[in-house]
Amino acid sequence: MAKIVLAYSGGLDTSVAIHWFRKKHNLDIIAYCADLGQNADLPAARRRAVSAGAEKVVVKDLRDTFVKDYVWPALKANAVYENGYPLNTAVGRPLIAKGLVDAALECGCEYVAHGCTGKGNDQVRFEATVAALAPQLKVIAPLREWEFKTREEEIDYALANGIDVPVKRDKPYSIDVNLWGASIECGELEDPWREPPRDTHLLTCAPEQAPAKPVEVEIAFAEGVPVKLNGKAMNGVKLIGELNAIAGAHAVGRIDMIENRTVGIKSREVYEAPAAVVLLTAHRILEEMTLSREVNRQKAALSQLYADLIYTGKWFTDLREALDAFIAVTQKYVTGEVRLRLHKGSCTVVGRRSPYSLYDKKLATYGEGDAFDHRAAAGFLTIYNLDIRAQGARRKRYEAKGGK
Ligand code: ARG
Secondary structure, eight states, rough: OOEEEEOOOHHHHHHHHHHHHHHHHHEEEEEEEEEESOOOOOHHHHHHHHHHOSSEEEEEEEEEIIIIIIIIIHHHTOOBBBTTTTTTHHHHHHHHHHHHHHHHHHTTOSEEEOOTTTSSHHHHHHHHHHHHOTTEEEEOHHHHSSOOHHHHHHHHHHHHHTOOOOTTTTTEEEEEEEEEEEEEEEEEGSTTTTTTOOGGGSSOOGGSSSSOEEEEOOOOOOEEEEEEETEOOHHHHHHHHHHHHHHHHHTTTTEEEEEEOOOOOOOEEEEEEHHHHHHHHHHHHHHHSSOOOHHHHHHHHHHHHHHHHHTTTTSSSSHHHHHHHHHHHHHOOEEEEEEEEETTEEEEEEEEOTTOOOOOOHHHHTTOOOOOOOHHHHHHHHHHHHHHHEEEEEEEHHHHOOOO
């Protein structure tokens, strides 16, 4: 029997897919499950995959790689899609797809499969990654070809076939979680006028339920990478985990937006990304202090490009490599600490410092110890205004002849 490796999440779509594959295509299924910090019950997912008919289940803990090689580069780039989405789902997809490819090559499979729909972004990210890393592999996407039209029909199929799915009929959300955040779609959220019901949120509490007393957090960066939380050195996985808990408890990181999908659909999205929002804010704050004016502006333009690249599945491309090279140079001085106050959903900077700061109090001060040469400013302005003065004089001549 031919074998296929399926990217398995333990959720509704991919559990139904295992059963469907066996029935329709008569393939042996290897369920590949990557741990990106989604806090899923992985032993339960393993049991579910087997109960749905998987031959083998492979579970890989990719959390460290995820943070080091995917999340930190995205953070260094300040990658945020369409002014809101911290790309939590998008930046994990190339890693899961790479794991899928590795598993397929290891077991000599010709096929890989994913549980993405035909109208979403994730199919693009999976298949672009497979194309980049192992173009000889063939991809099957059961959700694009099977008979189920709604999630309700899938739930019915699962219940009828004894697949124990984690979704209840009255809570039909599609949720994707990893360390960098949660993406929530479907159900009542498809009405953009409706406020997300209380039960949609997983990682944050509502601002009105958050403590009345704010909390301060201090993030230390070394060359653009967060290395300490509140003075304690820790690895990225732990730092993001702890920060998610602190910021989530203060209602920081809720995002409700309408975004443009790669296939051209506008989509209402609810995200929760407490640590991502705090770290992206802190990182930008430290860059304001340590990057030159020109580098900061060029970088801001490139961060849009970088966000689009992650969103549209172009992680394994020459462009990403080239942008990473530019960003690496910009990050060499992004070292220092940022203090932020978290309070009922807000995240505000209260202080920053860096051994490589370009801020010079002696030049900036309006008080004691001013080292700025005020007289030199007069000469500077004579030259600076040369062309503006010429334009002013010309306007006078024009108006003198009756021009308006
Ligand atoms: N709209 C987001 C994106 O394109 C989230 C996708 C969420 N995926 C999911 N299976 N729920 O990255």
